[in-house]
Amino acid sequence: MNTPASRTPYRVETRTRTSSIAGFTAIAVVVLLVVLPAFASRSLIQDLFFILTMLTLAQFWNLLAGYGGLVSVGQQAFVGIGAYALFSTVILWGLDPVPAILLGGLAALVLAVPFGFFAFRLQGAYFAIGTWVLAEVARLVVAQWKAVGGGTGTSLPRSATESIIFTSEIATLFGVRASAARDILAYWLALVLAIVAIGGIYWLLRSKRGLALAAVRDNPQAARSVGVDAQRVKWFVFLVAALGTGLTGALIYMQKARISPDAAFSLNDWTAYVIFIVVIGGIGTIEGPIVGVLVFFALQALLAQYGAWYLMVLGVIGIGVMLLAPRGLWGSFSDRTGIQLFPIRRRLVVGALTPKTPSREE
Amino acid sequence: MSIIALDSVSKSFGALKVADAITFEVRAGEALGIIGPNGAGKSSLFNLITGNLAADSGSIRFLDEDVTRQSAMQRCLKGIGRSFQIPQPFGKMTVFENLLVAAAFGQGRSERAVAMQAAEILERTGLLGRANVLADSLSLLERKRLELARALATDPKLLLLDEIAGGLTEGECGQLVRTIRDIHANGTTIIWIEHVLHALTSVVERLLVLDFGKVIGIGEPASIMASPQVREIYLGIEV
Numbered sequence: 001m002n003t004p005a006s007r008t009p010y011r012v013e014t015r016t017r018t019s020s021i022a023g024f025t026a027i028a029v030v031v032l033l034v035v036l037p038a039f040a041s042r043s044l045i046q047d048l049f050f051i052l053t054m055l056t057l058a059q060f061w062n063l064l065a066g067y068g069g070l071v072s073v074g075q076q077a078f079v080g081i082g083a084y085a086l087f088s089t090v091i092l093w094g095l096d097p098v099p100a101i102l103l104g105g106l107a108a109l110v111l112a113v114p115f116g117f118f119a120f121r122l123q124g125a126y127f128a129i130g131t132w133v134l135a136e137v138a139r140l141v142v143a144q145w146k147a148v149g150g151g152t153g154t155s156l157p158r159s160a161t162e163s164i165i166f167t168s169e170i171a172t173l174f175g176v177r178a179s180a181a182r183d184i185l186a187y188w189l190a191l192v193l194a195i196v197a198i199g200g201i202y203w204l205l206r207s208k209r210g211l212a213l214a215a216v217r218d219n220p221q222a223a224r225s226v227g228v229d230a231q232r233v234k235w236f237v238f239l240v241a242a243l244g245t246g247l248t249g250a251l252i253y254m255q256k257a258r259i260s261p262d263a264a265f266s267l268n269d270w271t272a273y274v275i276f277i278v279v280i281g282g283i284g285t286i287e288g289p290i291v292g293v294l295v296f297f298a299l300q301a302l303l304a305q306y307g308a309w310y311l312m313v314l315g316v317i318g319i320g321v322m323l324l325a326p327r328g329l330w331g332s333f334s335d336r337t338g339i340q341l342f343p344i345r346r347r348l349v350v351g352a353l354t355p356k357t358p359s360r361e362e
Numbered sequence: 363m364s365i366i367a368l369d370s371v372s373k374s375f376g377a378l379k380v381a382d383a384i385t386f387e388v389r390a391g392e393a394l395g396i397i398g399p400n401g402a403g404k405s406s407l408f409n410l411i412t413g414n415l416a417a418d419s420g421s422i423r424f425l426d427e428d429v430t431r432q433s434a435m436q437r438c439l440k441g442i443g444r445s446f447q448i449p450q451p452f453g454k455m456t457v458f459e460n461l462l463v464a465a466a467f468g469q470g471r472s473e474r475a476v477a478m479q480a481a482e483i484l485e486r487t488g489l490l491g492r493a494n495v496l497a498d499s500l501s502l503l504e505r506k507r508l509e510l511a512r513a514l515a516t517d518p519k520l521l522l523l524d525e526i527a528g529g530l531t532e533g534e535c536g537q538l539v540r541t542i543r544d545i546h547a548n549g550t551t552i553i554w555i556e557h558v559l560h561a562l563t564s565v566v567e568r569l570l571v572l573d574f575g576k577v578i579g580i581g582e583p584a585s586i587m588a589s590p591q592v593r594e595i596y597l598g599i600e601v
Contacts, residue, residue: 218453225444226443227435227470229435345456346462
């Protein structure tokens with residue numbers, strides 16, 4: 001079956017011209033974001049921290065639901081467990097909060113094993129409800145843990161927050177107070193996490209595993225029949241999403257420095273908003289959550305003061321987008337223009353339309 | 363040497379026996395046709411061979427190895443490829459990507475290593491012009507072709523084809539027969555379920571007749587079609 005490459009007129013392309021331009025733009029944006037603390041206000045840094053962490057959560061939920069077909073509404077369990085792992089190791093073991101973030105990710109990974117063991121027995125809507133129930137169980141269990149404040153929660157001790165590594169260097173570098181330096185550190189960590197998440201997910205989707213993921217999402221039975229280990233693929237994305245969500249949760253609560261089970265395991269804050277971001281932006285695309293988080297942030301800045309009205313407007317917008325543009329804002333834009341910033345399609349290009357074949361007469 | 367051997371394989375769904383002590387062998391390089399009325403258990407037999415269904419009893423040996431308890435994925439990796447009667451494309455992937463995933467995982471090779479092969483299979487199955495469209499947007503005919511192409515992409519030693527000629531025009535059918543003959547000539551063993559008898563008999567060396575989950579005849583097409591029992595059950599009472 002092997003044909004020498006020189007004879008075949010085909011080639012496979014993934015990159016597009018816009019994707020090359022997007023690559024350079026992305027590098028410029030990243031450089032700008034890295035140096036931003038030098039001249040941005042503290043409130044802008046805090047807003048960007050919020051945007052970046054929500055974006056990271058959205059990217060991992062999108063990986064799970066949009067690419068893996070696993071619609072989980074229990075991801076707040078991993079935010080909560082990651083955050084509580086950070087608080088408990090800082091409070092009980094005296095660990096520095098920054099390395100404790102890694103333990104937060106690890107704790108989420110460990111929790112994902114029994115979580116997946118139960119949830120993978122369920123399909124579709126049952127899987128969604130099942131993950132929600134499991135997350136509630138995790139919240140109720142953590143609320144019994146008296147050493148970290150039980151149901152009322154606790155704060156990071158002042159001794160820990162004041163001596164976080166790198167903060168004194170950042171404070172002298174930018175000439176700001178310790179609390180502002182802590183925000184800058186958290187912002188930089190959020191930036192790293194968002195870049196690693198987007199880059200890692202993009203790399204995954206471009207790899208052979210990305211093909212398997214799409215095949216399992218589209219048709220698990222047919223996927224198995226062409227040699228894809230569907231169960232392993234599901235486990236892989238579930239564990240990766242749990243790890244990323246746990247790391248993000250730990251980071252969010254390091255910055256907040258105050259935790260309670262109801263807040264850290266909040267369905268609204270860490271899953272409902274995240275689903276909103278992914279759905280209005282465009283599920284199943286990397287660009288979607290980026291667009292979605294910006295829309296979400298703008299809406300929140302404009303409407304948050306109206307309380308319940310704000311949530312109703314979010315709901316109406318969510319329903320409207322689902323009805324009018326089911327593929328989300330970016331999805332509709334991409335369908336019309338063909339523009340993709342992170343293309344993953346493998347396009348088969350016929351090199352020469354009329355391949356030269358030696359004629360008999362020669 | 364037999365490539366696949368079933369020994370009294372049975373499967374029931376409640377009171378319904380879809381496979382009733384099915385026993386037969388297929389030699390390596392052979393082409394076997396399977397016929398039988400609707401609901402005879404033909405597709406279920408395929409599901410049992412590929413591992414999409416687990417047998418209640420009996421054993422299935424592939425290349426002299428007992429695969430009865432192995433998963434569909436493992437059996438695909440061993441060399442059993444199949445098409446589905448009701449096409450099961452990866453709808454949100456392009457036609458080319460459908461083949462790419464089958465070739466890369468079915469053969470356990472890298473995407474790069476199988477890309478050209480996948481392109482050639484598209485060419486052979488007449489899908490090259492549709493390579494970059496989503497599988498969901500294909501017509502039924504093209505979906506059936508995709509089933510064949512995707513099964514071929516796994517580079518199977520045993521290829522199971524489930525009613526891929528239904529609804530084709532004479533010309534398309536002739537083209538399909540030529541493609542399957544080519545595949546067969548390359549040494550691939552084929553088991554083909556088909557209602558379009560003339561297409562089937564122009565390729566296969568033996569016919570197996572299935573009714574109510576039972577093998578009621580296996581042998582050369584001419585003698586099978588001549589048997590009164592088969593004529594009665596399969597073609598309806600006549601002559």
